[in-house]
Amino acid sequence: MLSFNELLASYTSWHIGGPAKQSYRPKDNKELSNFLQLLPLDEPLFWLGLGSNVLIRDAGFDGTVIHTHKMLSDLRMISQSSAGLGLYVAAGVPCAKIARFAAKHGVVGAEFFAGIPGTMGGALAMNAGAFGSETWDHVTAVEVIDRQGQIRKRSPAEYKISYRSAIGPEQEWFLGAELNFVLGDQQQAKLRIKELLQRRNATQPIGLLSCGSVFRNPEGKYAAELIEASKLKGKRIGNAEVSTKHSNFIINLGGATARDVENLILEIKDRVSKDHAIELIPEVKFIGDL
Numbered sequence: 001m002l003s004f005n006e007l008l009a010s011y012t013s014w015h016i017g018g019p020a021k022q023s024y025r026p027k028d029n030k031e032l033s034n035f036l037q038l039l040p041l042d043e044p045l046f047w048l049g050l051g052s053n054v055l056i057r058d059a060g061f062d063g064t065v066i067h068t069h070k071m072l073s074d075l076r077m078i079s080q081s082s083a084g085l086g087l088y089v090a091a092g093v094p095c096a097k098i099a100r101f102a103a104k105h106g107v108v109g110a111e112f113f114a115g116i117p118g119t120m121g122g123a124l125a126m127n128a129g130a131f132g133s134e135t136w137d138h139v140t141a142v143e144v145i146d147r148q149g150q151i152r153k154r155s156p157a158e159y160k161i162s163y164r165s166a167i168g169p170e171q172e173w174f175l176g177a178e179l180n181f182v183l184g185d186q187q188q189a190k191l192r193i194k195e196l197l198q199r200r201n202a203t204q205p206i207g208l209l210s211c212g213s214v215f216r217n218p219e220g221k222y223a224a225e226l227i228e229a230s231k232l233k234g235k236r237i238g239n240a241e242v243s244t245k246h247s248n249f250i251i252n253l254g255g256a257t258a259r260d261v262e263n264l265i266l267e268i269k270d271r272v273s274k275d276h277a278i279e280l281i282p283e284v285k286f287i288g289d290l
Helices: 029-038 095-104 111-115 120-126 186-203 223-229 258-276
Strands: 002-007 019-024 045-048 054-056 061-067 075-081 084-090 139-146 151-154 160-162 165-167 172-183 240-242 250-252 285-287
Touching: 029 139, 054 258, 075 095, 084 095, 095 111, 095 120, 095 186, 111 186, 120 165, 120 172, 223 258, 240 258, 250 258
Parallel strands: 019 061, 045 061, 054 285
Antiparallel strands: 002 019, 075 084, 084 172, 139 151, 139 172, 160 165, 240 250
């Protein structure tokens, strides 16, 4: 399904974002492949899941947005043995759903996905992690699509994986992944998910409009501690505010613009650099022109 000039704010967790020139919602991989084959090769593309790690600027995106959430939603077992369970997870599946599905089928190791506020596609693209675990620790293969609509399978060996980064062939996007987890106690996994969510709720501003963590943690440091040490908790620009609960979160208090948020990010970077001689690197992706 193709639509034009649709505002993207309602598809992001910050509830911020201008219009896209066109938005496309594929019903399956084949339809998506056919669509890409018809697109001009120079058409800008942006893939949007739950919108939890992006700041879409107020002017919007002059290109095509491909929505994966609720569209590319396949989640199933593909193998089971005494050694573990193999899952196929499509790009549009919310990470929290992966954690619940794995626990239901009696495996352990997927609980950390409950703390990632995005979809499988985004988790693969940035090697998302929580509670000491990372996405690519469990990837055995990925399914990708290129600008010409060609679909292929790749191995983890074809990617350079590091903290909050997964670098592979250019002009390819993730359609899904095969993940592997070890068998374990179903109730233990469910309790672990509950414990992790309780810890997250106690330390993060859950229920407010944010994108999750704004900055990567510098090596050996925590971004939140540096921001707090610079006395930026509660700092506001317009209706964007550094969370008073967790200073690596920026909250849309209502009606904040992308410019408000971006200016606040820039001020945080500048202050931390001056105070601590550390350059904070944003996790959030900036989409569109200023």
